[in-house]
Amino acid sequence: MSKMTMRERMLAVVQGSEHDRVPFVQYSGIAAPNEEVWSVIGRENMGLLVWCGLHRFEHPNCRFESEEIEIDGRKGTRRTLHTPEGSLTEESLWAAIASSRSKHFVVEPKDYKILLSYFRDITVHKHTDQWIAVNKELGDDGLPHTSIGRSPYQQLWVEWVSLEDLALHMVDCPKLMEEVFATMFEVQREIFRAVREAVTELWRVRLLPVPYVNFGDNITAPMIGETYFRKYCLPSYQELAELLSSSFGVQGAKPLPCGRDIRVAVHMDGDLKPLWKAISESPVRLLDSLSPPPDNDTSVADAVRLWPEMRLCINFPSSIHLAEPKVVYNTTMEILEQGGHTGRLQIQISENIPPGAWRQSYPQIVKAIRDFGPVKT
Numbered sequence: 001m002s003k004m005t006m007r008e009r010m011l012a013v014v015q016g017s018e019h020d021r022v023p024f025v026q027y028s029g030i031a032a033p034n035e036e037v038w039s040v041i042g043r044e045n046m047g048l049l050v051w052c053g054l055h056r057f058e059h060p061n062c063r064f065e066s067e068e069i070e071i072d073g074r075k076g077t078r079r080t081l082h083t084p085e086g087s088l089t090e091e092s093l094w095a096a097i098a099s100s101r102s103k104h105f106v107v108e109p110k111d112y113k114i115l116l117s118y119f120r121d122i123t124v125h126k127h128t129d130q131w132i133a134v135n136k137e138l139g140d141d142g143l144p145h146t147s148i149g150r151s152p153y154q155q156l157w158v159e160w161v162s163l164e165d166l167a168l169h170m171v172d173c174p175k176l177m178e179e180v181f182a183t184m185f186e187v188q189r190e191i192f193r194a195v196r197e198a199v200t201e202l203w204r205v206r207l208l209p210v211p212y213v214n215f216g217d218n219i220t221a222p223m224i225g226e227t228y229f230r231k232y233c234l235p236s237y238q239e240l241a242e243l244l245s246s247s248f249g250v251q252g253a254k255p256l257p258c259g260r261d262i263r264v265a266v267h268m269d270g271d272l273k274p275l276w277k278a279i280s281e282s283p284v285r286l287l288d289s290l291s292p293p294p295d296n297d298t299s300v301a302d303a304v305r306l307w308p309e310m311r312l313c314i315n316f317p318s319s320i321h322l323a324e325p326k327v328v329y330n331t332t333m334e335i336l337e338q339g340g341h342t343g344r345l346q347i348q349i350s351e352n353i354p355p356g357a358w359r360q361s362y363p364q365i366v367k368a369i370r371d372f373g374p375v376k377t
Contacts, residue, residue, distance in 0.1 A: 001374065005140035006047030013311055013346050014211040014263060014286065018377065022340050022369050023047055025142065025313075026349040031358040034141075040359060045366045048142030049348065052134045053149075054198035054210070055191050056127040062118045071102065081105060085117035106161035109173045112180055115160060119183045124190035126198040135208060145288075146213045148195060148240065152184035153224065153232035154217040163223060181232065188236060196243045199262060212263040212286050212311075213244060220270020220296075229275055233266075234282050240264055241283035261285075269315060269351060271297045276306055286311040289350040292335065295319055300338040300345065312339055313346040316365060321357035328361045332368035343377035 004012070004020050012019035025047040028034060037046060062083045069078045069091060076093035088111055091103040106115055134144045150158060157163045170177045195213060202208040217233065224233070244262040256262065265286035272279065272290075276298075287310055292299045295317045303312050320331045332347070339345040347365065349358075 006044070007138070007140045007142055010047055010143050010346065011211060013313075013344060015260075016343065018375070019343070020374050022336060022372065022375060023346045024348070024365055024369055025049055025346060027051070027145070028142075030351075031349055031353050031362075032356075037358065037362065041362050041366050043141070045369075046362070048138060049145040049350070050134045050138060050142065051145045051147050051216075052130045053147045054126060054128060054131055054202075054213075055194040056125050058123045058125065059118060059121040062121045076102070079105075081114070081118060083114050083117040083121070086114045088114050101162075104160060104162050104165070106156075107165060109169055109176060112169075112176060116180060116183055119180075119187055122187050122190075124187065124194045126194040126201065128198050128202055131198070131202070131210075132206070132208070143211065146210055148191060148213050148215050149188070150217050151215055151233045151236040152181050152188065153228055154215075154219070155184065156180070157223065158218055185236070189239070192240050192243050195240075196256075199244065200256065203256070209260075210262055212265045213240065214265040214267060214286075214288055215240075216267045218270070219266060219268040219272070219275070221272055221274040223270070224275075226274055226278055229278055234278065237264055237266065237282050237284055263311065265311075265313075267350075269296075273297045276302075280306060285309055286313060288313050289315040289348070291315045291351065292317060300335050304339050304342055304344075311344050311346070312342075313348055313350070314339075315350045316347055316361075318351050318353050321353045321361040323361075325360060325364050328364035329368050332365045333372065336368060336372040340372055341376050343375050 001018065001020050006023060009019045009021065009023040010025065013023060024045060028048045028050045031037065034048060062081065064079055064081055066077055066079050069076050071093060074093045076091060076099065079090045081088045088105040089103065090101060090105045092099040092101050106112060131144050131146065149155065157166045199210045202210060241264045244256065244264065246256050246261050263285040264283055265288050266284050267288040269289040269291050287303065290298065290303060290312055292314055300312060300314060303310060314335065317331065320328055335347065
C-alpha cells in the first residue's frame, strides 16, 4: 500500500476503507500549538481535528455581552444574556488549562422565562463558509470536526444551569421543564434541517463530502443515567441519522446526493457502562473521545465487542501522559492490540492534558503506532 496522508487515514477510518496505519490526531492546539508539536514528532505523524459548524443563529431581540472580572483575586469572565424578558448572567473563573463556572445563567425556576425568550427568538440558517475555509486550510493534515451542538438535556447542564439545580427543577417544576425541553428540541430540529441543507449544497456545488456530524454531548453515565439518556438524547440522534441517511428519512426527505449515509458522531468522554445497551440500540456510528481505562470504564476491547459498526475515536487516557515513557508506549500498544486491526480505531488527544506533558508522551504514542504497523482488517 502506498503512503497515505493523515487526512486519508482519518477518512478511511470513518468510511471503513483500507489504510496504512492507525491515525494519531489532536483537537487543533489542545496540547500545544500544532506547529510546535509537529516540530517534535513530525507533521506526517499527527493529524488535526478543527471544530466548526454548518449552521448559524440569528436572535435579533437578544444579545450577549462579555466583560472581564476578578473575584477573590481570581480573574475570569462575566457573560450577560439580554432578552425582552430580562437578563441572565454567568461567571467563569480562569484556571491553568480551562475555566470553571462560579455562577450559571439559570439558578431559579423563574430564570427559565428569560431563557425561553432567547430560545424562541432564535432562527437557524445554513452556514458553509466556515466549514469550507477550515477544510481548505487543513488540506492533508486533517478534517473539519463538524458540530451540531449539544442535545437539550446535555446542553442545559453543561451550558446553562448546574446539574444539581437542573435535577431539582425537573422534580419541582416538571411542566415548566418539559416546556423548556420542547422549545429546545424545536431549535435543534431547525439546526438539523439547516445542516442537511448545508451538507447537500456542499456536495452538489463543490463536491465536498461531510464525513460525519458530531453532537458535542460530553456523555458520562453518572450525569444522565439510562432513563434520561433514552428520553433526551436518543431521539435527537435518531432524528439526525434519518435526515442524514442516503435513503428516504423523516418527513419524506429526499436521499442525500452523496450516495452514502453521513455518520452521526457523539462526544462520549466519561463512564459509559450503564449506557452500553442504549448505545447499542442507537444510530450513533462514531464515538468521539471515548476514554478507556484507567481513566474511565469502557475499554477499546469492550467497544469493539459491543458495537461492531462503531468508529472508535478514542481519547488517549489523560492520566497516562504523566507516566514513564515505557508506560505510555505499553498503554498505546495495548489499545492498538485491542482495536488497531478492526480498521475502526483512531487515537486522539481530545481532552485536556497536563501542561507540557505531550513532549514526553506524544513521541511514545507515535512510536507504538509505527511499531504496530499496517492495519490488517
